[in-house]
Amino acid sequence: MEFADRVAQITPSETVAIIDKVREMEAAGTDVTNFTTGTQAEPRDFVTPEHISEASQAALDDGQTHLAPSKGLPELREALAAKLRDENDVPVESDQVLVTPGTKYALFESVLSFVDPGDEVVVLDPSWVSYNKMVDIADGTVERVSLDDEFLLRNADLDEAVGDSTRLVVLNTPLNATGGVFTREGLERLRDLAVEHDFWVLSDEIYEKLIYEGEHHAIASFDGMAERTITVSGFSKAYSMLGWRIGYLAAPQAFVDEVAKVHSNSVTAVPTFLQHGAIEAVTGPQDHVAEKRAELARRRDIMVERLADAGLDFPKPHSGMYMFIPVDTEDDVQFCKDILDDKQLAFTPGSAFGTPGYVRATWVLPDDELRAGLDAFVDYVA
């Protein structure tokens, strides 16, 4: 039996595959220190703030189990548009916002709606594991471009890599894999190229509220970019709502009208009572976000200090939940297999992000587990 080529050619998400393997080991009674995913640790210490869950619970109790409008509840779309205008200077109206099942699906339906077979899509490595696969599923052509020495956009070799055949560049700042935060200068370079070569940017800003040093710049707020940017984000990270699967996209109206067709023919709508929780997340108290940010920065410091003390050289993460640690081998996939088998330490290989020679590690672990795991890692690589 033959199935679709577009699926045969892709692999499952590397991060999800590693989580599954760790779960299997744990089910078999092996304790694993899981450095692979920050949000996996959520049930252990970051739960969705009560006022958000209560808003969804109240909606359920009120019988809000009917179908929401496909693009999302008007109150939520209005709240998100106001957030984008007020916090990010992105000029959007609520009609330009579409509520999606997770940021991931916002990315996916954007790629499906934008990319024709053969269209060239640039991803900036290290890039989040699913971008290139989404482009593959859409039968687009992935052009991988490395970020600069500091894993930033500023000095990346962009001029060579993009041109009139570029249709779309996938941008992620703050950057998942390294915790980098792109500077205005770097983003302006990208803007200039986008305008010159008339391509669009798909901007994944999910870590926007988890910046420890630096400032977030939404590229859609830059002159000339509102009409060529699809901004996507969601609730998983700042609001600890990973399992809720809720996110959104905001884009020029004509594009939203196209995506809406994919959306209504695939997801129909995001569950109504979940959207009530999301409204509370955007419009309710935000102090828990600051608390989460401070707590994550504290644990980031534990990790960074321990690795620096051991003499390791790495790009210091300024945001999010992850950092890149160089390993002394290009075969980082084998390294991750070996360290998992030998020391029960789970990491994601840098090559899953298009950047071999590194492992990606989170600091979202309880303190004692984090410290013990780091000691074991340092011991292993020493």
Ligand SMILES: Cc1ncc(COP(=O)(O)O)c(C=O)c1O
């Ligand atoms: C860079 C990036 N984009 C998107 C996502 C997916 O977010 P969501 O859980 O809202 O689908 C993640 C989650 O791991 C991520 O790290």
